[in-house]
Amino acid sequence: MSYEWVNLGFAWVTLRPQDMVMPLTRNILESNAFKARPWMNRIAAALLSAVLWWWSFPPLDFSLLIMVALVPLLWLAEPFAQGNRMTFVFGAMLAAFGLGTWWVYHAALIGAVAGVVANAGYVTLALWSYRTLCRNTGYSMDKKPWLTWVFWISPWLAMEYVHQRIDLDFPWMLLGHAMANHPSWIQFYEWTGVAGGSLWILSVNFWTYRAWMYAPKFSARSWAPALLWLVLPLGYSQWRYATYQPFGDAVKVAAIQPNMDAYTVKFNPSTHEEQMRIMLALSDSAADAALVLWPETALPGFYQTGYGALANPYVDQMMAHHRLHPEQAWIVGASTVEWHQDKEHAGPYARCLDEGGLRWHTPYNSALGFPPLRLETDSATSLLYHKSKLVIGVEKLPYPWFFQAVSRVISVDLGGMSGQLGKQTAQIPMTMLLLYPSSRERKKERLQRIPMKAATLICYESIFGEFCGEFVRNGANLLCVITNDGWWGPTDGHRQHLAWARLRAIEYRRDVLRSANTGISATMNQRGDLLDTLGWDQRGLVKGQLRLNSAMTFYARHGDFIGRIAGMITALTLLIAWVRQRIPAKPLKAHP
Secondary structure, eight states: OHHHHHHHHHHHHSSOOOHHHHHHHHHHHHHHHHSSSSSHHHHHHHHHHHHHHHHSSSSTOOOGGHHHHTTHHHTTTTTOOSSHHHHHHHHHHHHHHHHHHHHGTTHHHHHHHHHHHHHHOOOOOHHHHHHHHHHHHHTTTTHHHHHHHHHHHHHHHHEEEEEEEESOOOOTTTTGGGGGOOGGGGHHHHHOOOHHHHHHHHHHHHHHHHHHHHHSSOHHHEEEHHHHHHHHHHHHHHHHHHOOOOEEEEEEEEEEEEETTTTTTOOOOOGGGHHHHHHHHHHHHHTSSEEEEETTOOSSSSSETTTOOOOOOOHHHHHHTTTTTTTOOOEEEEEEEESSSSSSOOOOOOOOSSSSOEEEEEEEEEEEEEEOOOSOOOOOOOEEEEEOOOOOOTBBSSHHHGGGGGHHHOOOOSOOOSSSSOOSOOOOOEEEEEEEEEEETTTTTEEEEEEEEEEEEGGGGGGOOOHHHHHHTTTTTEEEEEEEEEGGSSSSEEEEHHHHHHHHHHHTTOEEEESSSSSSEEEEEETTTTTEOOTOOOOEEEEEEEEEEOOOOOHHHHHHHHHHHHHHHHHHHHHHHHHHHHHHOOOOOOOO
């Protein structure tokens, strides 16, 4: 065994530079040292892919590594290789998602485990589809490279598309998210959304692997597809980033960050008065802003509506303080409750408080809008928005017929209340006429009335690209993200969540105002640049001048068209491969 490793080392120093990369790799993988224990190189490939995946995503941000992170997976999923390979693919993805989202355990250990297993299963299913298509058709990337490329990208893109639309959703680490902290690399997302980034990464990995393993020698021709896939989107993005000019009316905005511990302070009734004092004081320090944004569930207690609703003294206190700043618009996160007269008037998510079935209510995670008090607002415009994309196991129970038995175990309070919440079916932005500039500047400038339509994205909602597009298609010209992020402590979670908001800015060319309870609050421009931030575990506010842009990007108009096309191609090719596998081959005619 030791002589074989010596020979491999000798081969490394004696090969010519142009012949080192691909032949040496093939020699190593085909050597007796590895053939004697095939599971060794499969474990090594799985671990290599997992580590490269982990390092590629925020906050580590060695993002170019994602362009080769899937190469070991392609080797593991080789369609015509012998042995059980998909187990190692699943193991690689368990390690990748475990390293990338381990921080979820701070809120719920079973939620972290379930999310990692589910995500690993989705990716493994996509690679199993790729392997099945190649095996059933008999095509390989050596003989039919472009068709095999379609087999490779379509199931993965279809999986990411479906993943964002099912109850068992946790699309936190889609491939296209890896570049979130490098906005100058991904300006083409205004055309394709995050799916375009996934397509880019999948393609570079595919053609790199083919050139590495199947080209007879190291040549420019064999590497040309990989280089073109890498350079063209990157080159366009660099040009677009350098030449893009922001659009829209400029207004001054502010987002407050009260920095309340999510476990010991935030939902403790004994601290509500102190919390209200802090948030109102922070709002006072933003007196020159036309819009002030409060974080998720910032309002102490419950905002109640409907039959027999009770008044919340903190709501009255907040509205009285808002009258001291009549030129300002406020958007405030709140836990809300809608009371129903009886069961017949209750909605599908209503709960009963008493055994007699007399008190029915529906809880929501909501955003409240308070327009400038000196203006008359459109009575048809809602200033109350209920969160639509609910967190699995926290705010919703997926497939209740199956998961009802474990609902008490996986449910955890991450937004002021737990269990199944109600949700809003339409993403309608909050419409207000902003008064700008503020009263302090009126002597110098003429007061303007600027129409604002704010998309109120509550926490989890900001990671869903096409979902956010519904707000934009309904007229939103500003993206407002309100979140808590304190449930995970000073881990990677809040940094990743901030990064995903930058993707929305690029996709829709909308400025972003982000208010987080414990950090990171931020302002972002339409290129995805961070303009101002307030870090973790700090109290204060971020302020700046943002633009209200109403122009529609291609992605805003057409949504995740790449995922839809990939889904149709995957379904069609799997059907053709299935039929082809079951049609018996015609016997050859004997020649006379």
